[in-house]
Amino acid sequence: QVHLQESGPGLVKPSETLSLTCTVSGGSINNYYWSWIRQPPGRGLEWIGYIYYRGSINYSPSLQGRVTISVDTSKNQFFLKLNSVTAADTAVYYCARNSRGNSSVWFDPWGQGTLVTVSS
């Protein structure tokens, strides 16, 4: 059973870079797309972007220019970097696997999420 686990600093200073790692265990990162999703406190879910294991990417326009998603297949990990952060970037950050069928694309499984607070 595939398991995802987010890791990284829980506190980032304003204007600095948020960096998170998602480690995939119980299965290979190959042949799938992988997404980052976040949820600010008291708000809904926001898709950040996805990466294919071969490196093709797609970012949300709302974060384009500040976000970088990358992958290391040798470590079965993918990464999120968000620069120039502000308090508005405070959120629980989730990683998830994209699965595709004839009728849809869905996220399953998800990691448990990690809270990142932007504060000085």
Next chain:
Amino acid sequence: DIQMTQSPSSLSASVGDRVTITCRASQSMSTYLNWYQHKSGRAPKLLIYGASSLQNGVPSRFSGSGSGTDFTLTISSLQPEDFATYYCHQSYSTPYTFGQGTKLEIK
């Protein structure tokens, strides 16, 4: 971007009740609609994909329907473990977007 309008935003119900949550898309999107259950502090859980396909291991009391712009999630007989927040999610086009969520609470 495709906007997803989910209703109601909150709902009080009792164990055994039948509950329906709706999601309306700002444009037609075939069946590229998924439903998730989220409990605080835990990973969101996929319930329904492709508007009506039940994810493996999800109880059959959960069902989904719809296509185009209007979708529903139905729980036929609420169980205590079903009290959570539910989100719809469109994957027809990027940026992928979610409904605002429905918080299902015990009456």
